[in-house]
Amino acid sequence: MDKVAIITGAGKGIGKAIAEQLVDDGFKIAVADLDIDSAETTARHLVNARPYKVNVANHDSVSELVHKVVSDYGRLDVMVNNAGITKELTLEEMSEDDFQQLFDVNVKGVLFGIQAAAAQFKQQQSAGKIINAASIGAYSVAEKHSGYSATKFAVRSLTQGAAKELGQDQITVNAYCPGYVETPMMKTILANYAQQNGTTVEEEISRGSQRIALRRPEQPEDVAKVVSFLASDRADYITGQAIVADGGVIYK
Template sequence: MVKVAVVTGGGQGIGEGIVKQLASDGFSVAVADLNKDNATKVAESVGNGSKGYYVDISNHDDMFKLVDDVVKDFGKLDVFVNNAGIAQIAAIVDANPEEITKIFNINVNGTIYGVQAAAQQFKKQGKGGKIINACSIAGHQAVELLGIYSATKFAVRGITQAAAKELAKDKITVNAYCPGIVLTPMWDQIDAAMAKIYDRPLGETKQEYIDSIALGRGEEPADVANLVSFLADEKSNYITGQSILVDGGINYV
């Protein structure tokens, strides 16, 4: 029977790369995003009966409805990838309350709701399941101007560890992938914000970060998707609670 995966934030960037990889691994993929048009385009491009859905991951009811809709459409759920997230560039001392609340609602609360909705369905099915969260190098090491973002990704590591322990008895594994500098629209946004703050040309910050990568190139969504493919496969059945770096060997700035 064809396996079914949900990928949040699957409409572009890393999420799109994960959707493509999981589809080529044979999954039917429920591509869920705030931007439903993008989600639908990506789903249609990969085939396997994949389908686009609207979701706002920061909304608890949306996440549970997403899982219900996917199960209505595909009959079951095997893998849930909590990929969607946002970045924010601000010094800790300058971060404003609305922005702090927004990023925590999406990156932290959204991840928790995804774990809850997926675990509820996996428990109903009684055969285990795999939850895979988006962490980051920023979840291992904080750098200036990405402190609030880092705080959310340290939180994702904590959620991953605790949920893995809580759900192990139900044969549900919970792991996270921690990308480095992935060449997606998110990094264009980070680079533009840093250019403004440091009064430097566009592209310079991104290049400085890329220069610190041992393997000598920026990361592609496919590099991340290869790890997610393993975490979604039975080959990773004995791994849980881990937040695994996939960053080309970054020498932290």
């Protein structure tokens, strides 16, 4: 029986790489994104993948997503709560709306994904896997990313709590913590750094790589391999963990 996985924020970046990896692993995939055009583009190039529009900051939208996927595919086995945003702001610069938006997407999006997936797993009377997007920012706070890090610390907390609450139902809940990943979002951040420092994006990538033990920026595919493991039977006895995969930046 083919397993079914939902990945939110799967239209591009890390989410797209996760979708591609899980298709290679034999999953049927729901490519879910707020930007339906990017979801459709990603799904079009994958076998056994369908696009879905979702607003992870809205409880009903996430619940409806799970119902649609189960209606289309018959079941759910893995929920990857990948969607997320960042804002480069000092705490003094951050408005209430900025702070609220970070928590709406990064934290509520994970909470609603946990709730919808857990309800479906219990209805199916089957084991299931929930995998959440955290970050090295869940362990170490970078300048101008305090708000973002606060959301990722919260994701670690939700992951641990859900693992304890859902373990009796054979539902595992884990998180992945990437480092400096070459994604469109990261390149926008690096472009800002380059403008501030009078450098180029390439120079910023080279300088940033010197802080990484492996001396190269992380690729979305590196993150996808970790999610692939957590989604597999090999991770059946792992739960409540936030696994750092950053090439050697922080050590936990």
